[in-house]
Amino acid sequence: MAEAYIYDAVRTPRGKGKADGSLHEAQPVQLLASLLKAVQERNNLDTSLVDDVVAGCVSPVGEQGADIARTAVLEAGYAETVAGVQLNRFCSSGLEAINTASAHVMSGQADLVIAGGVESMSRVPMGSDGGALFTNPALIGRHKIVPQGISADLIATKYGFSREDLDRFSAESHRRAYEATQKGYFKKSLIPILDQIGMALLTEDEGIRPQTTVESLSALKPAFEMMGQMGGLNALALQKYPEIERINHVHHAGNSSQISDGSGLLLIGNKEVGEKAGLKARARIHSYAIIGSEPTIMLTGPAPSTRKLLKKNGMNINDIDIFEVNEAFAVVPMLYMQELGIDHSKVNPNGGAIAMGHPLGATGAILISTLIDELERQDKTLGLATLCIGGGMGISTIIERI
């Protein structure tokens, strides 16, 4: 089996996913194309060597529709032989794209693939693509499907995480992200996004609030309380968890991931193509695993996916040096650390989506780029990225620094 080497990793800064966000003016296809151009330029890449571009995108409708990967290939001026495919595994789409690309390379079906994802949540709002999972009454009723925020609060209730626990974790995310930005830890991967006349729209992650403290967060109102109580959604979820009397609504805008615009890409290929193109491998895709989990509580998939992956490889949790656990909601990485017994110092060392945002289709790729940079900076070997996924799934990917 061929090795899938990571030759490069780039990402955009993450803009606030609102009309006043700095990337709101940028078309999603531009975000993706900007990174494709950067990959070409940084590596002086003969794009005709690239077989395919695999891009995750969670709301592939409107201007993100019609196969945004191929669209971006055309926009970026790549060789016309370069194909493009968009895929969707909800929040893990970016990482799923990387796993899929590495599978192509490992199996020998492709030599060089660019993989990652994009999402402009300010321009194509979450839920724009509808979907039977969120609209079909038979499915909703049978599986007790509720919005993620309610699932997150349900996890906190079930596993006993308090509002203060979550706020402390979130304040720390901001602190770490701020420090990492100040010290330039993200510089290697960050590609500024420029406007039509070449001026920068955004050069650094926009959502970080260095002044965030547990006290400042304590003032925020629970985000999902009203939704849960008014619409019968809490009641629906609790029919699956009858032993829980009521859901404590502990998540709010400040301890949940920020809605965000952004993109991330990896250049993945086998050894031969790397030599041919004169590329230097930074890491390799070690292994990956995906798993389904209970769909009502929905966001508990990361730990089982990691366990599955470690078991398959005959590895131990202590073998992993650094973890990137997507901060969809503060409770997700907290439960992950608790379940697997991992010290916070090894998890999200440079903060996460609570501070910097979670552009749905892109985040998986952004986590890997951050992970490679950090493995190099700390001079460590094995890193693991994991995300919780809508519909009840979990994904884990291990990379190994070369």
Next chain:
Amino acid sequence: MIDYSIEDNIAILAWNMEGYPQNVMNDHSYTAFVENMDKAIADPEVKGIIITSKKDSFFAGADLKMMREMLGKDHSQVPVAEAFKESFKWNEVFRKYETAGKPLVAAINGHALGGGYEIALMCHYRIAINDSKTQIGLPEAQIGLLPGAGGTQRLPRLVGMEAGVPFLLEGKKVDPQAALKMGLINELAADQDAMIAAAKTWLKANPNAIQPWDEVKKGQIVARTFYKVPGGNIQSPKGAQLMLPGTALMWDKSKGNYPAQLAIMNCVYEGLQVPMDKAIKIESRYFITLLNNPVAKNMIRTLFFALQEANKGGARPKNIEKTNIQKVGILGAGLMGAGVAYVTALGGMQVVLKDVTLESAEKGKDYSRDLLKKGMSRGKVTAEKAEKVLGLIQTTADAKDLEGCDLIIEAVFENRELKAKVTQETEAFLADTAVFGSNTSTLPITGLAEASKRPDNFIGIHFFSPVDKMPLVEIIMGEKTSEYALALTIDYVMKIRKTPIVVNDSRGFYTSRCFGTYTSEGIQMVAEGVSPSLVERAGTMAGMPVGSLDVADAVAIDLAYKVMKQAEADLGVKIEDQPSGAVVKKFVEELERFGKKNKKGFYDYPENGKKYLSPLLNELYPLAETQPTIEEAKKRLLHRQAIEAVRCLEEGVLRNPTDGDVGSILAWGFPPYTGGIFSYVDMVGVAKFVAELDELAAKYGERFQPTDRLREMAKNGETFHGVKQTAEATA
């Protein structure tokens, strides 16, 4: 069937079904409808069609006879193609006529319900006479069905999902003004002539009218492929916003126990994404799934037929002449007495409300004053009416004022000596024909009648709290109670427009006895270490209105304690040995937790906040390591009640399973989808019920033990409401 006439080039089809009090959907009306519509469509002189009625109402809906036949039919045995053909019959012709190229107007002269309103929906325009007594709506969901002649498709296409879906799910009925506001109809008219004139005007002005969900392509009227539903389509951000919480809300209410509500949601979800021709097929298919499900039959049997029969006084002895109750004496002006006074005066009878002091009696009358005031503020009661009702209630502390009463309802404390005393005190002033009723909920009537000089005129009249809201009255026959006393009591219950069931005397009668098993089983589960939250949710998910612990708190734990103590004294079974007795004793004697009334029971009741299950429960009864599944817990709670009802029937406390069904739903909220407690056993299957009871008895105790008679039924394949039911009921 249909009177056909032509005026000004307009065909008027007036429903007028001979031999039926109302126009209804059946094979005859189908044939007549098709004949007349075909005639009007084929006639080149006819430029438009008005559909109206010669009866007081426009069109009622399904034929009762057909519904009765439906109850006896095993629909799962009908081949699907045949079932579909039957189910699609009306849909097919409605679709044919709405696209036949001639404008149709529904002239709604009275009630347009179910199939009746679906006829109106088929029309391109709807006009109704502005009569506030007229009801318009699709009530099918209330008896476990869905509007199967296009209602689930045309209504949301007309008014949008946000308004349409709740209307369908709840089976609402509205008057013409509200209907106009909602968009269910297009126009109001003052009377029949004005309505027909308006219909003609509209037809002349709109000769080419088509439905908004249709379009004309190459000269043909065809269904639109992408019809824009007002307020947003299913697969739009608005649709997603509606469907997820909408389903959650429906599921919260139905707990998944009511297939009609889910089927309606499915019809809307699936049907609104395809053109009308396909949409109505989807609806017809889901209608069949409801026929194949026992719930619709359960609900129709009990909530429609049995309830109607009970409300007509079906249990009244036929050989006794109708009585004329003018004056009713009520002893005790507490919560129950005050409530009984209110409903009695509302029923137009004179009331003498007696308590120990005039002041207490007046306090009891305040209950009526408050309710009437509330009614006035909501515009439901006029000042004249309120005054009249209050004028009927005379308060007193003097037993002499009871003279001339046709009926006495005693509602003093549950204490034998006190009850005996007031019985004797009152009887001194009563005529021989007067009946004395005791509103006891637990004390056997035969025993109470011993204090009476006229035990044949002594009867139990058990009301439920709050009296003004609860629809049932449980009438208890003492050993010596006469048929006359029963007839008079039923006449009274008819007058206050409540539903009577008649039971024979026993401890707790029927309703209190069976209801008590629900609370005590829940409490028992907690004592065994089952999660209290799981117990509560098992109750509500099984379809009970509230959890066992919740209702135990509401009724008051010390009341349960008193009842158990009384049973201990009467029967010699120590309270600790009665189900849940040890817990109840502890809560009352040691902890002084009486329930909601002293703000501590199984729940804690904080001053400013919602009640919650007391953490004390987990301290007293630590959670067991293995918890039952929710299904097991649900089964335990429902089966426990059902076996008690079966015993009531066998012991002769209940006279027939139908009374048991009606009583169980109306008295203590046994889940309506089951059709009541005996229909529930039939639905589970008697043999399966027995087998499951055996398992439960082995695990949790003798109280689940099936009776010998039940085992015999299981062996013979008998059911409570099956063919052998008539012979069975006399057992």
